[in-house]
Amino acid sequence: MHSSINKRYALELAEENKIAEIAEAGSLWQAMRREVQARADFEPIMATFFHATVLNHDSFEDALSYLLASKLDSSVVSSMAIREIMQEAYNAEPAVIRAAEIDIKAIRARDPACNSYSTPFLFYKGFQALQVHRVAHWLWHHDRHSLAFYLQSQVNVIYNVDIHPAAQIGCGIMLDHATGVVIGETAVVEDDVSMLHGVTLGGTGKESGDRHPKVRQGVLIGANASIIGNLEIGTGAKVGAGSVVMKDVDPHVTVAGVPAKVVGTPNCDCPAKDMEQDL
Numbered sequence: 001m002h003s004s005i006n007k008r009y010a011l012e013l014a015e016e017n018k019i020a021e022i023a024e025a026g027s028l029w030q031a032m033r034r035e036v037q038a039r040a041d042f043e044p045i046m047a048t049f050f051h052a053t054v055l056n057h058d059s060f061e062d063a064l065s066y067l068l069a070s071k072l073d074s075s076v077v078s079s080m081a082i083r084e085i086m087q088e089a090y091n092a093e094p095a096v097i098r099a100a101e102i103d104i105k106a107i108r109a110r111d112p113a114c115n116s117y118s119t120p121f122l123f124y125k126g127f128q129a130l131q132v133h134r135v136a137h138w139l140w141h142h143d144r145h146s147l148a149f150y151l152q153s154q155v156n157v158i159y160n161v162d163i164h165p166a167a168q169i170g171c172g173i174m175l176d177h178a179t180g181v182v183i184g185e186t187a188v189v190e191d192d193v194s195m196l197h198g199v200t201l202g203g204t205g206k207e208s209g210d211r212h213p214k215v216r217q218g219v220l221i222g223a224n225a226s227i228i229g230n231l232e233i234g235t236g237a238k239v240g241a242g243s244v245v246m247k248d249v250d251p252h253v254t255v256a257g258v259p260a261k262v263v264g265t266p267n268c269d270c271p272a273k274d275m276e277q278d279l
């Protein structure tokens with residue numbers, strides 16, 4: 001039963017390769033539309049959803065603003081108002097949209113459970129939560145703090161992901177599973193970082209001002225790791241699941257345990273991309 005479902009669900013390999021070619025040639029949006037049309041043909045019961053979220057739209061940013069606004073609305077702030085804010089941010093700062101595209105490609109490349117570009121867009125809350133954060137971050141820098149906090153709070157309620165709007169997050173980020181991720185106000189997450197569910201980038205509670213971790217490029221952080229204080233996780237480092245990190249971690253080392261200690265060296269320069277989680 002299970003294998004027959006998988007067979008019917010999967011695109012033919014040749015079609016999957018063609019779609020990847022289209023995405024890599026610069027048209028992620030066309031690649032996603034092609035996938036989603038195939039999904040709608042295959043699963044008519046979901047066709048309305050696929051049309052509303054992707055096929056009815058002319059561009060990636062139109063579709064993204066629609067999808068996120070439909071998730072975030074409430075009786076006090078309508079989805080139409082939220083969508084306008086998102087479009088305002090995308091128009092003013094196209095880098096917000098470029099980052100979303102890079103995130104999708106990163107997830108498609110890294111997550112062994114994901115063989116399409118539309119899956120993170122439609123179904124992965126880590127991707128969606130991060131895209132709302134990107135808009136909240138833009139609002140924060142335009143001194144629209146109430147609205148930024150509103151988006152942060154809705155993301156927390158809906159996705160169980162809590163990212164302060166001021167936190168600086170690069171692109172090519174994968175928040176895998178994402179439940180329980182907490183990222184504090186002065187945290188920095190550079191490009192090409194992957195983190196699993198339950199990760200905390202928090203303060204010690206004893207400091208004020210710049211008090212949160214700085215996670216450098218290519219880092220992989222295992223599930224439920226707590227990284228506490230204004231410390232640095234060096235480029236290409238790996239942090240084991242459940243670790244408590246309270247000191248700087250050198251580049252290209254693996255740390256694990258409570259408190260975290262060096263237990264090895266990653267087998268590659270960029271563990272976040274390889275998602276090397278070997279236990």
Ligand SMILES: CC(C)(COP(=O)(O)OP(=O)(O)OC[C@H]1O[C@@H](n2cnc3c(N)ncnc32)[C@H](O)[C@@H]1OP(=O)(O)O)[C@@H](O)C(=O)NCCC(=O)NCCS
Nearest residue numbers: 196222223238239240241254256257263264265277278279
């Ligand atoms: C740290 C990790 C990346 C492995 O790195 P590694 O360099 O291959 O490390 P090894 O497996 O060789 O282990 C080295 C030592 O660290 C210990 N260790 C590994 N991971 C640990 C962890 N999370 N906590 C405590 N100790 C750990 C091992 O027991 C071993 O100890 P020993 O030398 O006394 O036998 C991996 O253990 C991990 O935690 N991955 C994250 C997985 C995850 O988040 N999964 C969620 C999927 S949904």
